[in-house]
Amino acid sequence: MSSAVSPVIAVLGLGEAGSRISADLAAAGATVRGFDPLVAPPAGVRAATSDADACAGAALVISVNSAHDALDALEQSLPALDGQAIWADFNTSAPGLKQELARVAADAVQVVDVAVMAPVPPTGLRTPLTVSGPAAPAAAGLLRQYGAQVQVIDGPVGQAATRKLLRSVYYKGLAAAVVEALEAARAAGLEEWLAGNIRDELENSNAATLDRLVTGSETHAVRRREEMAAAADLLDELGVPPRIATASRDWLADLAARRPARG
Incomplete structure (x- = not known):
């Protein structure tokens, strides 16, 4: 042109x-x-x-x-x-x-x-x-x-931004979790082991991974809340700020609180 x-x-x-x-x-x-x-x-x-x-x-x-x-x-x-x-x-x-x-x-x-x-x-x-x-x-x-x-x-102005930012919650949140975990693993002398574990998990993910993540969190929210509380304590001991670990703990606590009480 x-x-x-x-x-x-x-x-x-x-x-x-x-x-x-x-x-x-x-x-x-x-x-x-x-x-x-x-x-x-x-x-x-x-x-x-x-x-x-x-x-x-x-x-x-x-x-x-x-x-x-x-x-x-x-x-x-x-x-x-x-x-x-x-x-x-x-x-x-x-x-x-x-x-x-x-x-x-x-x-x-x-x-x-x-x-x-x-x-x-x-x-x-x-x-x-x-x-x-x-x-x-x-x-x-x-x-x-x-x-x-x-x-x-x-749709109106704002729909494109909504889609991008919703996706960003996942992608940037995943990146933050990986970086925090690897930093803690480095402090514990286990970075190579954890990096290999993460690579394997990513390589083996498939269409069922999403359902497993969602249903697993809902079903095991109470146990996983305690697990992430322990993980946050570990990071504190290693001198790594547990930003993602504590956020996960608190999110799981909210999820557990929304579960219907068993009769």
Whole structure:
């Protein structure tokens, strides 16, 4: 696609993700303007002097600065936008913030909620994305022209963020549990043994693993609560803060309390 006829895409925030996405868009033939007060744009991306300058005449704005700056970036850009433009919020934040962006934008710009479903490096623009909101199909169509992998989620702004964050509870929670367990195993001189045990468990997981985890926790909540209390005590003795162990203990205690009493 010739840059003379391609729509303007603005990228606000040129950190690791924004720089890679903007560079890939430019390499694919898009006309890209980028703005970041601290980072120069990559090759092929036209430098802008402000959020509003980057957004002037843009068909699509990719906001990938931070959740903390997301609302300010939108407010700074609104005077340069029109009702046909699409504001794609790529920031990782709670659905409520995404909905607040849509409320503030009103009819000035069409807000869509984009969830980045994997680390941007090394795949850049081809990192899987999910997008929700009334203008999601239009945003997806534009991004797909340049090679993006986009799944449209039915529903209002915030649905994409909801799905990503629910998945994050599992993935990041699992990672935290593994890191805490290995740190304690290192302190006990058993890191190699535990790492091999974890690898075996992951390799042998299958479709039945989820049911086993859920039903096992429900059935054995009382016993497992005591087990995790002992595990938390062990980590204390090893000098490792038992953040995940105590959270597991408390969660199992709540689960046990919800079980119906036996007559």
